[in-house]
Amino acid sequence: MFKVFTNSRQSRICSLRSLLGMFACRSLSATVLAFALGATTARAVPANRVYVSSEKDNKIYVFDTQGQRVSAIDVCQRPRHMMFNADHSQIYVCCGDGNALGLVDTVSGKMTGSLPLDNSPEIFGLSPDGKIVYATIEDDSIMGAYDLQSKKKLFEVKVGGEPEGILVMPDGKHAYVTSEVANVVHYIDLTARKIVKNIRVGTRPRRFALTPDGKELWVSNELSANVSIVSTADQKVIHTIKFKIKGIRDTDITPVGMTLGADGKSVWVGLGKANHVAELDVATREVRKTVLVGKRAWGLAPHPDGKTLYVTNGMSDDMTLVDVVGGKAIRTVPVGRVPHSVLVQP
Amino acid sequence: MFACVFSLTVSRLRTRLSLVAGTLLFGLALTTGMAGAATLPPFTVAVISLASDPRYASRQLERAYPEHPGGRVLDAARMAVEDSAMELQEEGVVLKLRDVQLADAQALPKVLAELKLARVQHIIADLPPEVLSALVQQAPTALNGAMVLNVSSDSDALRNEACSGAMLHTYPSRQMLTDSLAQYLAARNWRKLLLLQGPLPADQLQAAAMVSSAKRYGLKILQTKPFKLSGDPRERDLFNTRLLTNEREHDVVAVMDSHGEFARTLPYATQWPRPVLGSSGLMAMAWHPQWERNGGPQISRRFQKLSNRPMQSQDWAAWIALKAVVAGLVGNPKADISQQLKQLRGGELFVDGNKGPRLSFRSWDGQLRQPVLLGHGDGIVGLAPLEGVLHPTEVMDTLGMDQKESKCRMRP
Numbered sequence: 001m002f003k004v005f006t007n008s009r010q011s012r013i014c015s016l017r018s019l020l021g022m023f024a025c026r027s028l029s030a031t032v033l034a035f036a037l038g039a040t041t042a043r044a045v046p047a048n049r050v051y052v053s054s055e056k057d058n059k060i061y062v063f064d065t066q067g068q069r070v071s072a073i074d075v076c077q078r079p080r081h082m083m084f085n086a087d088h089s090q091i092y093v094c095c096g097d098g099n100a101l102g103l104v105d106t107v108s109g110k111m112t113g114s115l116p117l118d119n120s121p122e123i124f125g126l127s128p129d130g131k132i133v134y135a136t137i138e139d140d141s142i143m144g145a146y147d148l149q150s151k152k153k154l155f156e157v158k159v160g161g162e163p164e165g166i167l168v169m170p171d172g173k174h175a176y177v178t179s180e181v182a183n184v185v186h187y188i189d190l191t192a193r194k195i196v197k198n199i200r201v202g203t204r205p206r207r208f209a210l211t212p213d214g215k216e217l218w219v220s221n222e223l224s225a226n227v228s229i230v231s232t233a234d235q236k237v238i239h240t241i242k243f244k245i246k247g248i249r250d251t252d253i254t255p256v257g258m259t260l261g262a263d264g265k266s267v268w269v270g271l272g273k274a275n276h277v278a279e280l281d282v283a284t285r286e287v288r289k290t291v292l293v294g295k296r297a298w299g300l301a302p303h304p305d306g307k308t309l310y311v312t313n314g315m316s317d318d319m320t321l322v323d324v325v326g327g328k329a330i331r332t333v334p335v336g337r338v339p340h341s342v343l344v345q346p
Numbered sequence: 347m348f349a350c351v352f353s354l355t356v357s358r359l360r361t362r363l364s365l366v367a368g369t370l371l372f373g374l375a376l377t378t379g380m381a382g383a384a385t386l387p388p389f390t391v392a393v394i395s396l397a398s399d400p401r402y403a404s405r406q407l408e409r410a411y412p413e414h415p416g417g418r419v420l421d422a423a424r425m426a427v428e429d430s431a432m433e434l435q436e437e438g439v440v441l442k443l444r445d446v447q448l449a450d451a452q453a454l455p456k457v458l459a460e461l462k463l464a465r466v467q468h469i470i471a472d473l474p475p476e477v478l479s480a481l482v483q484q485a486p487t488a489l490n491g492a493m494v495l496n497v498s499s500d501s502d503a504l505r506n507e508a509c510s511g512a513m514l515h516t517y518p519s520r521q522m523l524t525d526s527l528a529q530y531l532a533a534r535n536w537r538k539l540l541l542l543q544g545p546l547p548a549d550q551l552q553a554a555a556m557v558s559s560a561k562r563y564g565l566k567i568l569q570t571k572p573f574k575l576s577g578d579p580r581e582r583d584l585f586n587t588r589l590l591t592n593e594r595e596h597d598v599v600a601v602m603d604s605h606g607e608f609a610r611t612l613p614y615a616t617q618w619p620r621p622v623l624g625s626s627g628l629m630a631m632a633w634h635p636q637w638e639r640n641g642g643p644q645i646s647r648r649f650q651k652l653s654n655r656p657m658q659s660q661d662w663a664a665w666i667a668l669k670a671v672v673a674g675l676v677g678n679p680k681a682d683i684s685q686q687l688k689q690l691r692g693g694e695l696f697v698d699g700n701k702g703p704r705l706s707f708r709s710w711d712g713q714l715r716q717p718v719l720l721g722h723g724d725g726i727v728g729l730a731p732l733e734g735v736l737h738p739t740e741v742m743d744t745l746g747m748d749q750k751e752s753k754c755r756m757r758p
Contacts, residue, residue, distance in 0.1 A: 273703075
């Protein structure tokens with residue numbers, strides 16, 4: 001863990017205190033780690049950055065917020081979903097073929113360690129304290145819980161086939177997981193470590209967005225061309241939003257990626273094969289606009305200023321910057337092979 | 347007839363034991379489940395094949411001709427049962443499999459009587475066309491209504507003049523496969539074909555389908571030549587690959603060889619450098635273990651783990667057939683078999699085949715509409731329908747018999 005920036009400090013301290021010997025030196029590592037972490041947070045996180053994971057290049061490509069390529073970070077095999085830690089000093093990246101969560105230091109722009117996961121992890125969530133990683137494990141059909149500190153697996157919950165989307169509730173007590181095969185959303189009690197309820201949604205449910213009040217869970221159904229809205233109070237589907245795009249057949253509308261808009265008043269959905277993204281109004285549950293982007297638009301993230309949305313296009317190997325207000329693509333920039341997720345650091 | 351009638355080989359015994367274990371485990375999972383108490387009697391799906399099917403003779407399996415089955419489809423059905431466990435549990439439905447290996451078509455009445463006792467109405471059929479035809483004629487009466495899902499026959503006749511309201515096809519028809527090849531050739535502008543046709547009836551059917559696909563997509567068959575497996579120098583123009591392909595004009599060589607031995611010798615052995623397609627070289631297939639989009643690796647990996655062999659087209663067809671049975675039961679497990687058939691053929695129910703779009707059955711002939719993979723032993727080069735091919739309502743219906751062309755008049 002944190003190899004790059006702990007090792008050098010640790011060795012320096014160890015050599016300074018050579019009298020203590022190896023054992024004592026090892027016991028110091030926790031302190032050193034805390035010190036190193038403190039040092040990291042003290043260092044400024046690079047601003048004006050957009051991070052895109054590329055599934056087939058095993059890299060995270062770094063852009064500025066205007067879409068200019070800045071650099072690339074080598075990570076583990078087949079990087080997919082990404083999340084920042086609390087202070088954005090780290091990016092966690094889920095590596096589907098590397099069976100690990102890569103830990104990327106945003107300041108140095110390097111992968112500094114990893115947390116082993118099970119076979120073919122796809123999407124993950126974090127406990128509210130940021131200590132536990134909950135990941136969907138496609139090949140074993142489980143949701144695994146892993147401790148970031150000890151790097152140990154804590155437990156697993158058996159779920160339906162090909163689990164994908166996961167959302168940990170803000171109180172950390174429950175999580176929702178989609179099963180693409182069973183066509184359900186599992187409502188999982190993280191304390192009891194079991195499924196409490198299976199909520200039947202559309203065909204091939206994929207990802208989630210939680211409304212800011214925490215009352216509605218939005219679920220994208222890839223093969224039903226719609227979004228199910230689940231009430232988090234009683235775990236029932238209370239509404240379904242159907243997509244229609246002029247000139248595009250229903251079967252070509254395959255919603256997958258979802259994100260809340262910067263103001264929390266809208267949800268953006270990547271419509272996959274339809275090569276569009278849609279903005280849905282959280283209050284009225286209506287489609288506000290659809291925007292033409294690249295091929296198989298899945299990943300999306302808004303700039304916190306609410307002006308730009310970044311969309312990764314998995315089949316055209318590029319990223320589209322969308323003008324949120326005008327509802328138009330501003331520009332599309334090449335990324336590496338099969339871009340998956342995107343993170344924005346203003 | 348039922349397996350116990352036949353002497354079991356070791357491997358078959360192993361399959362059976364693991365099947366029993368699978369059913370048991372599945373039952374346990376249900377009793378410990380937290381929702382949907384099982385109030386309905388369990389549904390049993392019979393997987394019927396021929397005991398002495400020459401496709402499954404060990405030497406034949408060893409040859410591993412492309413697009414021939416790699417083993418019996420029972421494992422694929424088991425995988426679908428496991429995949430559907432959670433969904434069925436919610437409905438309180440228990441699904442079991444029963445492996446039935448027939449001696450021949452004459453054994454059908456007795457087998458169907460036994461299946462009736464076991465209240466079986468869903469049949470996954472991995473049978474040659476003539477036995478399948480007999481099954482689909484007898485099953486609805488014998489079982490008080492039946493749904494027969496064809497998972498390995500490409501027969502166009504069974505989807506047209508010899509169709510049945512009780513039958514659904516998840517394996518693509520021959521016409522779908524040749525249409526896929528033809529779309530690919532048209533898109534590449536490889537329009538001039540040399541057609542080599544084998545002596546077997548199935549070869550002729552394949553050739554006939556290729557001819558009609560060629561016509562549909564504006565391809566030109568310059569010449570059709572018969573081939574023969576032989577070493578006799580007096581008929582070498584029938585088996586010598588260079589003599590058979592010595593005219594220069596064609597762009598590609600289409601070989602129609604249901605047996606596979608001749609086709610295997612053809613790529614790189616033609617007189618001129620011309621691609622080979624049909625029964626070797628570029629082929630149209632329902633599934634390929636290297637399909638890497640739409641969650642393809644997940645099912646290929648699951649199948650490999652379960653069965654110790656790569657997933658083939660027939661396995662995919664059996665897997666999706668069982669998923670279709672599940673789709674018919676979920677939501678309305680009390681519906682009778684004719685309602686289930688009507689719903690499936692009405693295009694109201696969809697299945698997810700890990701090939702991109704959601705899939706549904708054609709109302710006119712019970713065929714599952716689906717994308718067809720175009721590839722070779724090594725990988726995939728295209729997906730039909732090809733981009734740019736248009737259809738007024740559903741582009742997947744450009745593959746195979748569309749409503750207006752279909753000769754099927756039977757409805758559930």
